[in-house]
Amino acid sequence: MSALLLFISAVIIEKTALILILFAITLGIAAYSTYGERKVAAFIQDRLGPDRAGPFGILQPLADGFKMFTKEDFIPKDSNRWLFILGPGAFIFVALMTSAVIPWGTYFTGFGLNVDLQVTDVNIGILYIMGFVSLGVYGIMIGGWASNNKYSLYGAIRASSQMISYELAMGISLISVIMITGTLSLRGIAEGQSGLWWGFIPQWNVLLQPLGFLIFFVCALAETNRAPFDLPECETELVGGYHTEYSAMKLGSYLFAEYINMFISSAVISTVYFGGYNFPGVNPDWLWGLMGPVVIFAKTFFFIFVFMWIRWTLPRFRYDQLMHLGWKSLIPLSILNMLLTGAGVLWFGR
Template sequence: MSFDLLATLAKTALWMALLLQVTPIMVWVERRGSAMIQDRLGPNRVGPFGLFQSLADAVKFLCKEDITPVEADKFMHGLAPVLALIPALTTFVVIPFGPDVTVLGHRVPLVVAGAETGVLLLLALASLGVYSLVMAGYSSNNKYSMLGAVRASAQLISYELALTLAVLAVLMPVGSFELNEVVRYQQGSFFGLLPRWNVIPQFIGFLVFVVAAFAETNRLPFDLPEAESELVAGYHTEYSSMKFALFFMGEYMGMATLSCLAATLYLGGWHLPGLSYSGPWWWVAAQGMGVLVAKATLFLFFFVWVRWTFPRFRFDQLMRLGWKVLLPLSILNLIAVAALTVAGVL
C-alpha cells in the first residue's frame, strides 16, 4: 500500500472520528443549552452535568422497535436514511485543516482531497442530500411525510442558489476553488489590527451564507419540513429507532460540515494569527484542527442559540425571504466583490 493512500486513510479516519462525535455532543449541548435559555435545568442526571445523556439516548434508539408502515415502499423506506448520511460523510474531504506537512520525508497536505475543484465538489455532493428527503417522504406513503418532503426540497434548492452565490463571491478575489487557497488568502491583517478574514469585507455575503446555511440544514427558524404543529414530523414522521437516528445524525453532521465551511470561508479556517504552525507534523496538524474545530464550534453554538430564540417562519415567508431578499442580496454582493476585485482593493 502506498504512503499517499495510507495518509489519506488516516486523514479520513480522523475526520470520521470527529464527525461521529458531533451528534452526541450536540444533542447534549442542544438540550442543556435550550434549558439554559429557557431558565430551566435540562437533563442533569446521567453522569456529571448529564454528559452521558446522549449515551443513554443512543441505547434507547437501539432498543426501540423499528417500524416500517405496511403501505410503505419498503426498499426506498430503508434506503432514504442511509442516503441522508452520504452528503454528511463525504463533504468534509475538501476542507483543509492545516498547511502541508512533511511526514517521514513525504509531503502530506492536511486535506483529504486537495482537488482543484474543491468547493464545487462540496456543493455538488451536498446537493445530493435532497434525494434522501424526497425518498423518505415519498416512500412513507403518508400525506404529512409527502408535504414535508416537497417543502424540504423546495427550500433546499431555493436557498442553495443564495448559498452558492455567497461562496462564489468569496472565491472570486482568491481566484481558486481550493479551500486551502482561501485560507492562505486570509492570512495577514487589515491595517495591522484586524485579521484579514473575509467576514470583514464580505459581511453581507457572510450574512447570506449563514441564513442560507440554516435553511440548508432545516434548522429553526427554517425547519418548515418538520414543523411539528402542522406536519407532525414532516418527512421522517414514519421513521423510528435507528432509521430516525440516522436522519438525526445526518442533520447534525451536515451542520458540522457547514460550520467548518463557514469557518474556512469567512473566519480564516485553520489559520489563527499568532500561531506559528511549526514543529513536528502532528503538532501542526493538531494546531490546525484545533483552531478549525474551535471556530466551527462557535457556529454550532450559534445554531443552537438561534433555534431556541426565534419562532418558526411561515412557508410563504420563507420562500419570499429566499427569493426576494437573499438572492438579490447575494447577487449584489457578488457584483460589489467583483468590482472591488477588478479595482484591486480586495
C-alpha cells in the first residue's frame, strides 16, 4: 500500500514539475514571440524595430507586460460584468490546455531520473487537440458579446463563424494522417516518423500528405486568427474587433493567447507533419534525452517564423473570400485528399 502511495506521489510530483516547466516555457515563448514578431516585421519593412529596452530591445516583452499590468482595468458600465471577465480567462485557459498531449521528446534520463517528456500520452491525442480547438471560440464569443458593443459583437461573430468553418477542413486533413499512421496518439504519430526511406529521406508525414499539410497550415492560420485571416480584429472595419472594449491585462490575455495558440499550432504541425522530435542523423536520446526537445523547438520556431512572415507579406482577405476559400476550396480539397489517401492505403498498405 505504501509502495503504491509512493509511486502515485512520485507520478504526481513528476507530472506537476513537467506541467510547470511547460507552462513557463509556453509563457516565455509567447512573450518573446511578440518581440520576435516586431523584429521580423521590422526586418521585412526595412526598419529597426524595438531597440530601446536593453541590448537590441531584448527587454521589450517585460516592459510591455509591466505596462499591461499597470494600466487602468476598465469594465464598461452596460457590459455583463462576470462574462466580461470570463471571456479572456476562458480564451487563455483553452490556449494553454492543448500543450498537454504534445510529445516534446522521448525520455529524460539523467541525475537518476527517467522522465517521460510528455505531460500525458492519451490514446486519443489528436481528438483532444481538436476538442480544445473547437472550444477556442467560447472565449472570443463570450468576451465579444459581454462587451455590449456592436463592433465587439461583429468581431465575435466573424471569429466564431471563421473558426467553425475552418475546423472542418482541419479535421478532415487530420483524418488522412490518422489513416496512414493508424494511431490517434501523438506519441505514436511522432514515433512512426523516426525512420528513413532509402537511408536518407526522413519518413515525415508531410512527404506522404503534402496537400493535407497545406490545408492544415491554412486552417491553422485561420484558427489562430492570424493574417491574412485576421478579420475578427480588422481595425479598418471593426475598430478592434472582439476586444474593442478590453483594456489592461484582459486585453493582454487576448493578445497573449493568440501567441500561445501560434506556438501550440506550430508544435502540432511539427509533430504531425514534420517528424516531431525526430531529425535524420540526430538521436533524440542524446544529451540525457534533451536532444528531442531541441529538435522539436527548432522546428516550432521555424513555423512561428513562417506565421510571422505570412502576416507581414500578405494583405487581409475580404470576408466573403474567406468563406469561399474555407467552404468551396479547402473542404472539397481535404475530402479529395482523404479519398486519395484511402485509395493509397488500400493499394500499397501503410
